[in-house]
Amino acid sequence: MQRERGMEALGPGTYRLYGVGIATTAAVVGPKEGRGPLGGYFDRVWPDDEHGQATFEAAELALATEAATVAVERAGLEWEQVEAVLGGDLLDQLITTNFAGRAHGRPLLGVFAACASFTEALGLGACLIAGGGPRTVLAMAASHHYAAERQFRFPTELGYQRLPTASWTATAAGATVLTADVPPGGLIVEAVTFGRVVDYGQKNPNDMGSAMAPAAADTILRHLQATGQRPGDFDRIVTGDLGAVGVPLAAEAARRSGTEIAPVLDDCGLLLYDRDDEDVHNGGSGAGCSAAVFNAYLATRLLGGSWRHLLLAATGALFSPTTYRQGESIPGICHAVEIRRG
Amino acid sequence: MQRERGMEALGPGTYRLYGVGIATTAAVVGPKEGRGPLGGYFDRVWPDDEHGQATFEAAELALATEAATVAVERAGLEWEQVEAVLGGDLLDQLITTNFAGRAHGRPLLGVFAACASFTEALGLGACLIAGGGPRTVLAMAASHHYAAERQFRFPTELGYQRLPTASWTATAAGATVLTADVPPGGLIVEAVTFGRVVDYGQKNPNDMGSAMAPAAADTILRHLQATGQRPGDFDRIVTGDLGAVGVPLAAEAARRSGTEIAPVLDDCGLLLYDRDDEDVHNGGSGAGCSAAVFNAYLATRLLGGSWRHLLLAATGALFSPTTYRQGESIPGICHAVEIRRG
Numbered sequence: 001m002q003r004e005r006g007m008e009a010l011g012p013g014t015y016r017l018y019g020v021g022i023a024t025t026a027a028v029v030g031p032k033e034g035r036g037p038l039g040g041y042f043d044r045v046w047p048d049d050e051h052g053q054a055t056f057e058a059a060e061l062a063l064a065t066e067a068a069t070v071a072v073e074r075a076g077l078e079w080e081q082v083e084a085v086l087g088g089d090l091l092d093q094l095i096t097t098n099f100a101g102r103a104h105g106r107p108l109l110g111v112f113a114a115c116a117s118f119t120e121a122l123g124l125g126a127c128l129i130a131g132g133g134p135r136t137v138l139a140m141a142a143s144h145h146y147a148a149e150r151q152f153r154f155p156t157e158l159g160y161q162r163l164p165t166a167s168w169t170a171t172a173a174g175a176t177v178l179t180a181d182v183p184p185g186g187l188i189v190e191a192v193t194f195g196r197v198v199d200y201g202q203k204n205p206n207d208m209g210s211a212m213a214p215a216a217a218d219t220i221l222r223h224l225q226a227t228g229q230r231p232g233d234f235d236r237i238v239t240g241d242l243g244a245v246g247v248p249l250a251a252e253a254a255r256r257s258g259t260e261i262a263p264v265l266d267d268c269g270l271l272l273y274d275r276d277d278e279d280v281h282n283g284g285s286g287a288g289c290s291a292a293v294f295n296a297y298l299a300t301r302l303l304g305g306s307w308r309h310l311l312l313a314a315t316g317a318l319f320s321p322t323t324y325r326q327g328e329s330i331p332g333i334c335h336a337v338e339i340r341r342g
Numbered sequence: 343m344q345r346e347r348g349m350e351a352l353g354p355g356t357y358r359l360y361g362v363g364i365a366t367t368a369a370v371v372g373p374k375e376g377r378g379p380l381g382g383y384f385d386r387v388w389p390d391d392e393h394g395q396a397t398f399e400a401a402e403l404a405l406a407t408e409a410a411t412v413a414v415e416r417a418g419l420e421w422e423q424v425e426a427v428l429g430g431d432l433l434d435q436l437i438t439t440n441f442a443g444r445a446h447g448r449p450l451l452g453v454f455a456a457c458a459s460f461t462e463a464l465g466l467g468a469c470l471i472a473g474g475g476p477r478t479v480l481a482m483a484a485s486h487h488y489a490a491e492r493q494f495r496f497p498t499e500l501g502y503q504r505l506p507t508a509s510w511t512a513t514a515a516g517a518t519v520l521t522a523d524v525p526p527g528g529l530i531v532e533a534v535t536f537g538r539v540v541d542y543g544q545k546n547p548n549d550m551g552s553a554m555a556p557a558a559a560d561t562i563l564r565h566l567q568a569t570g571q572r573p574g575d576f577d578r579i580v581t582g583d584l585g586a587v588g589v590p591l592a593a594e595a596a597r598r599s600g601t602e603i604a605p606v607l608d609d610c611g612l613l614l615y616d617r618d619d620e621d622v623h624n625g626g627s628g629a630g631c632s633a634a635v636f637n638a639y640l641a642t643r644l645l646g647g648s649w650r651h652l653l654l655a656a657t658g659a660l661f662s663p664t665t666y667r668q669g670e671s672i673p674g675i676c677h678a679v680e681i682r683r684g
Contacts, residue, residue: 057665093661093662095661101539106354106355110454120452128473130473132473133351196450
């Protein structure tokens with residue numbers, strides 16, 4: 001099915017898109033993620049966290065590259081046919097995304113919204129296609145638990161015993177091939193809402209769920225209002241990594257604005273691990289969390305017929321070890337992408 | 343003048359844009375930048391590097407916020423009328439861009455291409471408008487010398503004596519209000535080329551000009567080829583921060599491909615400082631360098647009538663202190679935006 005591409009502003013940051021579909025998805029994860037309830041959905045599960053790489057950073061790069069390559073090959077494409085790559089990760093200066101670009105050599109647009117980077121990439125890529133630009137775009141994001149842990153957490157007051165509200169950064173990567181050649185019966189990107197920074201003054205990096213929940217509610221409510229939909233119009237509204245602490249807070253924030261989202265609300269971070277898995281506590285997080293859960297589990301549920309309509313609202317906590325030490329709060333952001341089976 | 347918005351792919355990563363103009367530009371810089379040859383072009387020059395802020399990071403945030411605010415106010419806009427902000431900076435986890443978003447509260451798309459972040463933001467923002475999305479977008483980028491210095495350079499082998507090939511990260515911020523209401527006789531964004539990562543294996547963080555020159559040549563040549571133009575069709579092709587070392591290398595790389603760009607080639611990093619100013623060496627660099635030079639000097643030259651047609655090709659060196667210590671090379675990227683006076 002071919003339909004004319006187009007893009008229409010429904011409100012600040014919310015755009016209706018026409019003529020953008022999803023060609024393929026792929027996700028590759030580490031062993032802990034493979035042991036979780038979604039283990040059977042991932043394309044590849046690494047047997048260990050390094051998988052032969054010399055550093056955790058090199059492992060994150062290999063993980064991201066593998067997910068992207070599976071998505072591109074599954075679409076029957078050569079890399080040369082990918083017109084643009086949009087991607088993000090958590091490492092300083094976006095080194096995973098940029099070094100992956102060294103290998104694929106395609107026009108690269110690096111994005112950063114912390115753990116919401118995947119939906120920023122997916123949403124922007126979909127806008128570029130809808131607007132009449134590229135016809136084939138790869139959106140990707142990745143994180144590696146041990147690369148993130150040593151960059152973010154050891155320099156903070158966390159110490160080595162993880163707090164019950166702390167999240168577990170996922171070793172996970174996901175990639176989506178977006179296309180102007182919307183596949184019949186496939187997934188369609190219907191609309192996006194780009195988030196704004198919301199700050200309730202939370203300063204605890206061991207409780208990111210609380211820090212991000214207001215931003216999640218803000219973006220979800222803005223999306224519903226701008227598109228004229230109710231929560232019940234979706235099979236699921238799935239946040240990125242609010243976790244056990246953040247999901248009820250986001251639902252409560254929406255409820256205070258008069259909208260009940262709890263019945264359809266779920267969270268990639270809650271879906272990814274068994275809750276009794278060691279040290280997971282609040283749930284999964286990281287740029288790769290929503291990327292892998294969407295590109296494996298959520299896309300499969302949509303394509304398999306049990307669901308038809310999804311709002312993927314990945315969430316990001318905006319801080320650095322420097323800002324934390326300087327006493328800054330941790331604002332949140334949430335970018336949402338609405339997807340429907342055609 | 344109103345014309346229909348649109349976007350057309352001319353090649354991988356190169357897009358012709360219709361109906362996108364520049365409403366206003368603004369730039370704010372530190373004292374060293376104010377003493378340079380472009381001092382009279384900047385909207386504000388800070389008397390000192392902190393300007394009352396408690397940290398260099400807070401100073402960078404204040405600088406970015408000031409440039410953005412001047413651009414928005416000059417356009418006669420309230421912040422609420424800005425439909426999206428695209429921005430980037432060099433600090434870990436893009437904290438300047440994200441914390442600026444906390445204050446303005448507009449839908450925020452963080453981008454990262456190191457010192458090419460400004461043209462990534464400008465180019466992507468222009469695509470969103472051309473594609474039929476927002477009508478008013480702010481693109482911005484910033485850097486602060488001392489915030490960058492302590493994040494990037496002190497942990498490396500640089501020591502304290504700066505090498506002759508080292509660049510000076512600018513304390514500078516620039517912002518552009520992009521609009522679908524193209525101003526009569528104003529500046530038009532005609533086309534963009536998004537760059538690919540190019541790596542010649544350079545590993546010296548004190549010689550970023552050499553590291554980025556191949557990427558600059560790659561993007562400039564791709565842009566010329568895809569748009570069917572010659573270097574002489576432009577009054578200037580201006581790179582971001584190749585500096586004294588990188589500019590001749592980029593010209594030589596283009597020459598080897600049969601295209602002579604040297605007669606129209608200039609560089610924001612070379613324009614920003616007096617060459618005999620202490621410690622500048624290779625020239626200015628940083629995400630704020632091209633942002634401030636474009637939004638002050640280059641835009642003024644275009645509007646003032648002496649030039650009419652510019653290719654702004656900001657350049658970024660892709661590395662982090664971690665990748666440097668792990669022995670990785672420093673690839674480059676360059677995103678180009680073509681601007682014409684209407």
